[in-house]
Amino acid sequence: MDQGEAQRREMVRVDDTLEISHRAISVQEKEALERRANKRKGKGNTNKRPNLLKWQVPKSITPGEPATITIAHTIPKRLGEQSLHVTLKDSQGKRIERKVLKTSGKGIIKVIFNVPMELPGNKANFALFIGEEFSKNLQHLTSKPVPAE
Numbered sequence: 001m002d003q004g005e006a007q008r009r010e011m012v013r014v015d016d017t018l019e020i021s022h023r024a025i026s027v028q029e030k031e032a033l034e035r036r037a038n039k040r041k042g043k044g045n046t047n048k049r050p051n052l053l054k055w056q057v058p059k060s061i062t063p064g065e066p067a068t069i070t071i072a073h074t075i076p077k078r079l080g081e082q083s084l085h086v087t088l089k090d091s092q093g094k095r096i097e098r099k100v101l102k103t104s105g106k107g108i109i110k111v112i113f114n115v116p117m118e119l120p121g122n123k124a125n126f127a128l129f130i131g132e133e134f135s136k137n138l139q140h141l142t143s144k145p146v147p148a149e
Helices: 002-022 027-040
Strands: 053-056 065-072 082-090 097-102 106-114 124-128 139-142
Touching: 002 106, 053 124, 053 139, 065 082, 065 124, 082 106
Parallel strands: none
Antiparallel strands: 053 065, 065 106, 082 097, 082 124, 124 139
8 A cells, every 4th residue: 555545545434523512422432522522631541459458447446556557458569569558547537647668468557646645535446558649549438537535
C-alpha cells in the first residue's frame, strides 16, 4: 500500500469517529465511549487491589493504654517498597496519631498506638492505606468504631 492510500484510510478512520455523534449508537458502543471518556478525565479504573492488606483491630481499647493493630501484607515484587499509612482517629474522625511505615513483599506488621486518656465519644476508629498518598492508594481500609472501656 502506498503512502497516499494509507493517508486516505487514516482520514476515513478519523471521519468515522467524528461521525459517531451523528448516528445512532448501540448500548455497548455508548458504554465503551463513556469508559474512554472517564479514563481521559482521570477517573479510569477505580478498582483497587483488595488482596494486598488484611488486618485485625482490637475489639475494645483502654484510654491511657497501648492499642495494637496487626497487618498482614502481600505486595508483589513489581510494586516494590510501599508506604503504609496507619491512623488512629477519635469518634468524630479527627486524627489522633498517624504512623507511616515502609514495607514490601509478604509479612506481618504490628503497629502500636498510645490511646490518649481523653478520648472524645469514648470510641476510636483505625484507618489504613497503602501508597504514597491517599488519592493514589492501592488499597484502603477503615475500621468500625472501637469502644473504649
